Structure formats: structure tokens, C-alpha cells
Amino acid sequence: MIRLGIIGTGGMANHHATQYSTMQDVKMTACCDISSERRTAYAEKWHIPHIYADYRDMLEKEQLDGVVNVTPDAMHADISIAVLQKRIPIFCEKPLASNLDNAKRMLDAARRASVPNMVNFSYRNSSGLQAAVEVIRAGTLGQLRHVESSYLQSWLVSHGWGDWRSMPSMLWRLSTQHGSAGVLGDIxxxxxxxxxxxxxxxxxIQCSLRTFDKGEPENRIGEYVLDANDSFVSTVSFCNGGLGTVHASRWAIGQANSLRARVYGDQGAIEIDLDRSYDEYRICKGIVNIDKFKWETVKAAPTPSNYERFVTAIKTGRNDASDFANGVKIQAYLHYSIEADKRGCTVKVEL
Ligand SMILES: NC(=O)c1ccc[n+]([C@@H]2O[C@H](COP(=O)([O-])OP(=O)(O)OC[C@H]3O[C@@H](n4cnc5c(N)ncnc54)[C@H](O)[C@@H]3O)[C@@H](O)[C@H]2O)c1
Structure with a gap:
């Protein structure tokens, strides 16, 4: 039996619990939150026997095979490092940290502990994405030439997710003082x-970040100053020579939560559109299809979820591809996007 401890019992922790509770050989044996109301309700809902207010106490007293860190971004570093110092496998929510220095400290701790360490980039749960990666790595598209990828939401201009003006869970995402790195850090x-x-x-990376006027007096609502970026566009070059655009916005009317990537090589192209399907990709390859602009839809075989892959990593002791080293790399992309916007020029990514 794999014994898991959950730190942070808010919204996303319930999603984790939904997953672990269906696994026969996994048991959530302890949970921890600084809010007594939340930790008690969570333990009751998910039948967790041991409840803690302080994660250090939990790490001291419990025999755990893995820990899931679902606290807000600013707490990821200290908590994950404490877990790793106990040589316990860790599954940390995204982003790995709130800045690049902390992300690197976390990777150092993971390397010293030499236990599985993983970051929850949720869209890796898509079997269509996993299959498309395999196809590209097999060389099917030839040399990478051009990429366009986007993550679009519309909650600043739609009531589809509620009215952001009265929702603390949305308002903190618009305020740097509340720990938000804006749309860049969030999606x-x-x-x-x-x-x-x-x-x-x-x-x-060359990047432009924008914070558009939201029509609020003095650009604030109560304690929330609305200063975090809400749209970004990056032009990137890849180490393999390809060129691409990566962008995200909260102003994209008509889009609820739309992730899409189109990858063009010199011998074929692939499209992932998670709005359309989680378990499919589209491909255009072969001289006949290329000349007729014809795309085929391919259904991917099921792949394990991030949650299942974390449990497998605990059992085998082998790290997953979505490890802290990858988390540091993504953190570096955020860091250099902000740098590029500040300096108004293209910057080199240094890891
Ligand atoms: N992978 C995804 O797609 C995805 C989706 C949503 C959220 N997240 C990430 O999950 C994390 C949590 O987000 P959320 O929406 O659940 O936030 P939340 O505010 O609902 O929950 C966080 C919980 O952590 C608790 N907490 C804070 N400090 C703590 C500490 N020192 N010790 C123990 N508990 C502490 C809070 O009291 C709260 O209950 C964030 O890093 C967020 O970016 C990821």
C-alpha cells in the first residue's frame, strides 16, 4: 500500500483526492492545512485518518511513501525542500516555484535526496498530446520549422466563469501583491x-506582456490592485532551429479554456486542440496529403494520468519526465519572458 500525505487542502487538492481515491493500492493517510476548517472538512470527505496544522509535524510523525504539495505557489519551495530532506518522493503543483532561484533550490534538494520528484503540468494528462510527442520524436515531421501555440481564456470579458469583480479566487490572479505573475504565471x-x-x-525568447485597463476606478477593487499582466505574446526560437509564437490571454472572447498547438516540420505537421479532444491529434503528412492540404484525425491509445505516473514513480524509484528539472526549465521560460519584456529585446535562456 502506497501511503500519501497531502499538504494544502483547498480547491486543487480535491482534484488530486478524486484521482488517488480510485486507486486500489493507494491510501491518503495524512493531510495538512493551516486552515482548521479546510483540513477537517477535507479529512472527513476523503476519509483521511491523520490531520495536521503544520507540515513539519506531519513529516516528523507519519510514515509516508509520497507527499503531494498543493499549497499556493509561494509555499512550494520551502515545503517541497522539507519533504525532500526527509527523502520522501514529492509531487508538487505547478508552477514549480514563484521564482527561478527557488525553483533551482528545489532541484538541488531533489538531486541530493535522489527520490522521485514531479510537477503537475495537468495537460500532460492528454493522451493525444502524449501520442503527438512520440510521433514528433520519431522524426515523422522532419526538421522543425514553425510553431504556433496558445492558451486562451475569456473570464475578464465573460460571465461564463462568474463575475471576476466579486471573486477573490479571480482577483488575486490580477494582483502582483497577491503573488500573481499574471496570465504568464497562471496559464x-x-x-x-x-x-x-x-x-x-x-x-x-522575445516577449510582450500587457495589462489592459479594466475600467475600475484607480485600477483597483478593494485590496486588489489590478496590475498583473493579462495577455502575453512571445516569439521563441528552439534549440533545434525552429521558430514559434507562444501566447495566452484572458481577453479571448468565445474561448473558455482553449489550448492549441500547431507544429510544422519540413515533412509534416501536427495539431493538438484540447478543446476538441483530449485523446486525438491531427496530422498532415505524406506527399498526397501535403499537396491536398489534407489532415487526418488520429485517436491515441490511453496513457497514464500524472497521478498514476507519480504512483508508478514511487513504486519504481524512477523519475517521471515531468520532473523538477523540467519544472526549472519552464520556470526559466517565465523568468526570461519577464526579462525580455522589461528589456524590450530578445534574451537567451540560461538554465
Ligand atoms: N495543475 C493545475 O492545472 C492546477 C489547477 C489549479 C491550481 N493549481 C495549483 O495548485 C496550487 C493550489 O491551488 P488551489 O487553487 O488549490 O489554491 P487554494 O487556495 O484553494 O488551496 C491552497 C491551500 O493551501 C493551504 N495552505 C497555505 N499555506 C499552507 C501551509 N504553509 N501549510 C499547509 N497548507 C497551506 C491554504 O490554506 C489552502 O487551503 C497552486 O500552486 C496552483 O497554481 C494547479
Whole structure:
């Protein structure tokens, strides 16, 4: 039996629990939150026997095979490092940290502990994406030439997710003082991961970040100053020579939560559109199809979820591809996007 401890019992922790509770050989044996109301309700809902207010206490007293860190971004570093110092496998929510220095400290701790370490980039749960990555790595598209990838939401201009003006869960995402790195940190992290998973490492970034006027007096609502970026566009070059655009926005009317990537090589092209399907990709390859602009839809075989892959990593002791080293790389893309916007020029990604 794999014994898991959950740190942070808010919204996303319930999604984790939904997954682990269906696995026969996994048991959530302990949970921890600084909010007594939330930790008690969570333990009751998911039948977790041991409840803690302090994660250090939990790590001291429990025999755990793995820990899931679902606390807000600013707490990821200290908590994950404490877990790794106990040599316990860790599954940390995205983004790995709130800045590049902390992300690197976390990777150092993971290397010293030499236990599985993983970051939850949720869209890797898509079997269509996993299959498309395999096809590209097999060389089917030839040399990478051009990429366009985007993550589009519309909650600043739609009531489809509720009215952001009265929702603290949305308002903190618009305020740097509340720890937000804007749309870049919130969903840019996912689209950068998806793009580099498909196309390989990014070498240089040029990025423009924008914070548009939301029509609020003094650009604030109560304690929330609305200063975090809400749209970004990056031009990137890949280490393999390809060129691409990566962008995200909260102003994209008609889009609820749309992730899409189109990858063009000199022998074929692939499209992933997670709005349309999680378990399909489209491909255009072969001289006949290329000349007729014909795309085929391919249904992918099921692949394990991130949650299943974390449990497998615990059992085998082998790290997953979505490890802290990859988390640092994505954190570096965020870091250099901000640098590029500040400096107004193209910057090289240094890991
Ligand atoms: N992978 C995804 O697609 C995805 C989706 C949503 C959220 N997330 C990530 O999950 C994390 C949590 O987000 P959320 O939406 O669940 O937030 P949340 O605010 O609903 O929950 C966070 C919980 O952590 C608790 N907490 C804070 N400090 C703590 C500490 N020191 N020790 C123990 N508990 C502590 C809070 O009291 C709260 O209950 C964030 O990093 C977020 O970016 C990821």
C-alpha cells in the first residue's frame, strides 16, 4: 500500500483526492492545512485518518511513501525542500516555484535526496498530446520549422466563469501583491510546458506582456490592485532551429479554456486542440496529403494520468519526465519572458 500525505487542502487538492481515491493500492493517510476548517472538512470527505496544522509535524510523525504539495505557489519551495530532506518522493503543483532561484533550490534538494520528484503540468494528462510527442520524436515531421501555440481564456470579458469583480479566487490572479505573475504565471506555464514537450527546448525568447485597463476606478477593487499582466505574446526560437509564437490571454472572447498547438516540420505537421479532444491529434503528412492540404484525425491509445505516473514513480524509484528539472526549465521560460519584456529585446535562456 502506497501511503500519501497531502499538504494544502483547498480547491486543487480535491482534484488530486478524486484521482488517488480510485486507486486500489493507494491510501491518503495524512493531510495538512493551516486552515482548521479546510483540513477537517477535507479529512472527513476523503476519509483521511491523520490531520495536521503544520507540515513539519506531519513529516516528523507519519510514515509516508509520497507527499503531494498543493499549497499556493509561494509555499512550494520551502515545503517541497522539507519533504525532500526527509527523502520522501514529492509531487508538487505547478508552477514549480514563484521564482527561478527557488525553483533551482528545489532541484538541488531533489538531486541530493535522489527520490522521485514531479510537477503537475495537468495537460500532460492528454493522451493525444502524449501520442503527438512520440510521433514528433520519431522524426515523422522532419526538421522543425514553425510553431504556433496558445492558451486562451475569456473570464475578464465573460460571465461564463462568474463575475471576476466579486471573486477573490479571480482577483488575486490580477494582483502582483497577491503573488500573481499574471496570465504568464497562471496559464503561460502550461502552454510553455506543452510547447517545449512537443517541440524541444527553447533557446531565445522575445516577449510582450500587457495589462489592459479594466475600467475600475484607480485600477483597483478593494485590496486588489489590478496590475498583473493579462495577455502575453512571445516569439521563441528552439534549440533545434525552429521558430514559434507562444501566447495566452484572458481577453479571448468565445474561448473558455482553449489550448492549441500547431507544429510544422519540413515533412509534416501536427495539431493538438484540447478543446476538441483530449485523446486525438491531427496530422498532415505524406506527399498526397501535403499537396491536398489534407489532415487526418488520429485517436491515441490511453496513457497514464500524472497521478498514476507519480504512483508508478514511487513504486519504481524512477523519475517521471515531468520532473523538477523540467519544472526549472519552464520556470526559466517565465523568468526570461519577464526579462525580455522589461528589456524590450530578445534574451537567451540560461538554465
Ligand atoms: N495543475 C493545475 O492545472 C492546477 C489547477 C489549479 C491550481 N493549481 C495549483 O495548485 C496550487 C493550489 O491551488 P488551489 O487553487 O488549490 O489554491 P487554494 O487556495 O484553494 O488551496 C491552497 C491551500 O493551501 C493551504 N495552505 C497555505 N499555506 C499552507 C501551509 N504553509 N501549510 C499547509 N497548507 C497551506 C491554504 O490554506 C489552502 O487551503 C497552486 O500552486 C496552483 O497554481 C494547479
Amino acid at each position: 503561460g506555464v502550461h502552454i510553455y510546458d506543452m510547447t517545449s514537450f512537443l517541440c524541444g527546448d527553447i533557446d531565445t
